[in-house]
Amino acid sequence: MSDNWDDVQAGWDAAIRAVDAPAGRSSQVRAGKAGPGLVRHTIAFTGEPGAGKTMLFQALSEGGVRLGGQETKKSLVPELGHSNLVLGSLRIRVSALVVPGQVAQERDRAMTSILSEYTSPTGIIHVVCWGHNKVWNRPNQNVLERAARDGSGALTPEAIRAWHLEKELADFETLCERINETRAAQRSLRWMIVAVSKADLFWDRIDDARDYYVPGFDAAAQPPTAESGFSTALRDLADHNDIRIAVVPISSQLLRHSFSDSLRPRLSQLDSTGVGALLDHFYRTLKELM
Amino acid sequence: MIRGFRRRDEPGGTSKSKPPPSPGNHAAQNGQEFEALLQKAEGLLASVHRGGRRQLTLRCLQAAVVLIPALVLLVTDAHRAALVAVLMAAGALGTVAELWAIRPVVRARERQLAELTELVDTLREVLVHLANRERWPANRVRDARDRLAQFSIEEHGGLW
Numbered sequence: 001m002s003d004n005w006d007d008v009q010a011g012w013d014a015a016i017r018a019v020d021a022p023a024g025r026s027s028q029v030r031a032g033k034a035g036p037g038l039v040r041h042t043i044a045f046t047g048e049p050g051a052g053k054t055m056l057f058q059a060l061s062e063g064g065v066r067l068g069g070q071e072t073k074k075s076l077v078p079e080l081g082h083s084n085l086v087l088g089s090l091r092i093r094v095s096a097l098v099v100p101g102q103v104a105q106e107r108d109r110a111m112t113s114i115l116s117e118y119t120s121p122t123g124i125i126h127v128v129c130w131g132h133n134k135v136w137n138r139p140n141q142n143v144l145e146r147a148a149r150d151g152s153g154a155l156t157p158e159a160i161r162a163w164h165l166e167k168e169l170a171d172f173e174t175l176c177e178r179i180n181e182t183r184a185a186q187r188s189l190r191w192m193i194v195a196v197s198k199a200d201l202f203w204d205r206i207d208d209a210r211d212y213y214v215p216g217f218d219a220a221a222q223p224p225t226a227e228s229g230f231s232t233a234l235r236d237l238a239d240h241n242d243i244r245i246a247v248v249p250i251s252s253q254l255l256r257h258s259f260s261d262s263l264r265p266r267l268s269q270l271d272s273t274g275v276g277a278l279l280d281h282f283y284r285t286l287k288e289l290m
Numbered sequence: 291m292i293r294g295f296r297r298r299d300e301p302g303g304t305s306k307s308k309p310p311p312s313p314g315n316h317a318a319q320n321g322q323e324f325e326a327l328l329q330k331a332e333g334l335l336a337s338v339h340r341g342g343r344r345q346l347t348l349r350c351l352q353a354a355v356v357l358i359p360a361l362v363l364l365v366t367d368a369h370r371a372a373l374v375a376v377l378m379a380a381g382a383l384g385t386v387a388e389l390w391a392i393r394p395v396v397r398a399r400e401r402q403l404a405e406l407t408e409l410v411d412t413l414r415e416v417l418v419h420l421a422n423r424e425r426w427p428a429n430r431v432r433d434a435r436d437r438l439a440q441f442s443i444e445e446h447g448g449l450w
Contacts, residue, residue, distance in 0.1 A: 100443055102414055102443050103414050103417070103435050103438045103439050104414075104438070104439060104441055104442055104443045105439060105440065105441065105442050105443075106442060106443050107439065107443075108439045135415065136411075137408070137411055139408050139411070139412060140411055140412055140415045143412055143415055143416065144415065147419070163419070166418055166419060166422065167415075167418045167419075170418040170421075170422075174435075
């Protein structure tokens with residue numbers, strides 16, 4: 001796997017091309033009734049609180065993205081859902097568990113039920129959002145804003161994004177540690193998709209996001225630049241486990257994003273066609289891995 | 291230094307070099323404060339559980355005050371007037387118990403739950419940043435995570 005990062009990069013590039021030159025929604029991939037004779041897969045959705053796990057799960061289950069509407073609320077319990085996916089000729093019954101992101105009883109129980117020494121999903125969809133996260137309650141927003149202000153007291157989106165990225169990285173490395181400790185790849189874990197969600201919010205910097213999440217992109221840079229912590233963790237995971245990996249941008253809902261109440265909200269830079277193209281590409285990636 | 295908790299100024303870490311959260315309601319500024327607040331949260335959780343048990347006990351007593359005399363009078367075929375009088379007295383006693391004994395316990399428990407939820411949320415938010423900044427050893431980070439994992443996402447306390 002460690003030598004196949006070119007394929008991962010190609011997968012990312014294909015998603016970008018799909019948005020730049022959309023070919024219309026594919027009729028080959030959709031969610032819905034698929035009839036008998038299904039192949040069954042168990043998938044775990046993991047990631048930080050607010051990264052977009054629930055939205056992605058809903059978009060995949062419903063077969064489309066939401067335009068506007070309400071943001072989801074903090075998941076208080078693990079969400080378990082079953083849906084049938086028709087991926088071209090492949091009909092799949094998916095049992096998906098959305099693991100709460102908070103370090104809490106509910107998360108521990110969910111992780112134990114799906115990723116332990118005795119249990120393992122077929123695949124993991126780890127949702128990240130390049131720091132475009134949200135803090136759910138006001139006191140924590142205050143904590144974050146005080147920590148993120150620079151010497152002059154100014155608050156910038158980049159400072160808040162950096163705060164979230166630090167947590168996101170720790171969360172991912174904890175997941176990798178758990179995969180290694182439970183030897184999940186020696187049982188049924190076969191693949192992992194790193195879903196870089198909310199891509200519509202940072203489409204103008206999508207290459208920077210790629211460099212952060214996909215190992216190897218900067219290896220040929222002159223002068224060579226260090227890999228991000230995330231890329232290193234992903235590379236380590238692939239080196240120690242025989243699993244297929246994909247890293248893809250995705251958008252599950254067109255919503256504006258506020259880093260803070262005192263900062264101007266960031267708007268979606270893609271239209272519904274572009275977001276639909278990303279979702280179609282995600283389905284194709286899913287099909288390839290299954 | 292452990293995997294997963296990388297210093298901000300290291301390659302792969304974020305480039306920010308910001309101070310930790312400044313004093314807030316529950317914002318731990320350093321490891322010692324984090325530990326103190328975590329201990330406080332654990333104390334609050336124990337107190338919430340005690341409150342839940344006390345609330346359950348009082349509710350059972352309240353129900354017993356009404357139900358037992360009523361059952362006794364029904365079984366002994368007492369006069370209807372006596373039955374009504376005893377039930378009214380039991381009802382009055384139950385109401386007084388509700389106002390003077392149970393409600394204060396419920397309100398105190400709700401306050402503790404709200405404080406506990408806010409406190410634990412904040413500890414979850416700052417754990418990674420404090421651990422990175424102070425270069426906590428792996429076992430300390432794991433211990434803190436395990437202790438935080440004993441709390442629910444939104445504390446309801448339970449009755450036990």
